[in-house]
Amino acid sequence: MGTTNNNQRAALTLFTVGVFMAALDNGIISAALTTINRSFGVSASWGAWGVTLYSLGLAVSVPIVGKLSDKFGRKKLFMIEIALFGIGSLLVAVSQTFSMFLISRLIQSLGGGGIFIIGSSHVLSTLPKEKQGRALGLLGGMNGVAAVLGPNIGSFLLDLTGNWHWLFLINIPIAIVLIFCGVIFIQETSNPNDGPLDFLGSLLLSFAILSVMYGMTNLSGAELIKSLLTLKVYGFLLLGIVFAMLFIFFEKRVEENGHDPILSYSLIRKKQFQWTLLIGMLSGAFIAAVIFIPSYVEQVLGISAEKSGYWMTPLALASGIGAGLGGVIVDKRGPIKALFLASIITMIGFFLFPFWVENLWQFIVASTIAGIGFGITLGAPISVLATEGAGANKGSALGTLSVVRQIGLTIAPTIYAGFITRSFQSAGEKMINHLKDAGININDIPLEYLNSLHENMDQAAIEEAITNIPDPTVQQTIMNTLHDIAYEGFSGLYLTVAIISCLFFFAVGILALIRTRNKEKML
Structure with a gap:
């Protein structure tokens, strides 16, 4: 032993x-x-x-x-x-x-x-x-x-x-x-099946995933709806849906004929598995929000670009703790209670960013809470739910879960980036209005500096333009405006993540009801 x-x-x-x-x-x-x-x-x-x-x-x-x-x-x-x-x-x-x-x-x-x-x-x-x-x-x-x-x-x-x-x-x-x-x-360890490998099903699934994922990579955060209506987005998304429908139809036939499908049709059609996949996709959206932490620390809290990445450490450590905690809760209380707890903690953590965080110690608290919350979802709870009733198809079920989580990871950054991009698109105009409010005569600022502010829409370019302005009062006013613009964009981003955590909570609730009904039917 x-x-x-x-x-x-x-x-x-x-x-x-x-x-x-x-x-x-x-x-x-x-x-x-x-x-x-x-x-x-x-x-x-x-x-x-x-x-x-x-x-x-x-x-x-x-x-x-x-x-x-x-x-x-x-x-x-x-x-x-x-x-x-x-x-x-x-x-x-x-x-x-x-x-x-x-x-x-x-x-x-x-x-x-x-x-x-x-x-x-x-x-x-x-x-x-x-x-x-x-x-x-x-x-x-x-x-x-x-x-x-x-x-x-x-x-x-x-x-x-x-x-x-x-x-x-x-x-x-x-x-x-x-x-x-x-x-x-x-x-x-294995769960062998005597049937041949489902090559055609594998091919159809690959084409479906490739089409959907490639279409989503062409989305634009700043003009989400407009980009969605372009052929290289909706064309590939529609193609992916067609391949997905062909895949499901083919897998149904394979299973009915007693062969071994690449993904069990009887598993796909279960409501519990479908809702688990939705929860998996939403968990991917949580993880995607982490990508923007260094930019948030740099643009909102004023940390240098060289050191901003190090402020990912509290969140990374917290997510590891959360993952371990999630495993313990699953063993003792079950996956549903673990996910309810995860959604509440994540919601609190990300709500703190737009409504409370003003300095680094507050950021550490908020990011630690958020990290523990989404960390719980990383390992045990969703994986256990995905494999319930999967029988010999545990690996296939987990693989499908991983794909939909990756879809969440792909879609969410595009949506999140849109908040930041849109906030900076009007940067030049907002800066000029703030200068007027500060009592600074715009006519006293050389025209080339104003043109530079209008033309540059990303933060790095705007900051470079600001350093060329000789008047320190003008520089400070514009820098304060830049901070407000960044705060506005990131507030929209993290408020969206908090709302997604609310949706996550309700999705877990529906899944809990489905599991309860399934257990009652088995009695």
């Missing part, structure tokens, strides 16, 4: 390290994007494909890897995923052209996408029910903390080495150790 427990702990440690490594990679690259773009001589818009392609690869690979792990064995798939991720990391580091860099990032994503799903599925298949919550909380906590700390760790490694290649080379020894130890400590 002691040896078995030691092996289980060792296996969980390996999965945790693998999850941390894979989740870290998508954040770590953001710190080096400018350097990477410069090294390949590409524009920022082209360079962004290094992140976009990785996200698309994750979204497509996750549900398929989840199914493959159920069918062929989670230990085998973990080894394959880690090996792919290590090979992809090596290819990224040695890329001589931007095309090779993008292909290598795709290989990386195909390897990194399924590690969290395989680890979670392994926990649900090997640990007793009373221990699953803590283990899933640990995996979820590492997933969330890595995503939050990624940019900071990337900046640190870049400063330390002066070379962006090391951001990826560091993955290789870790991958080798994980494979070597995995052979020894991870026991094989």
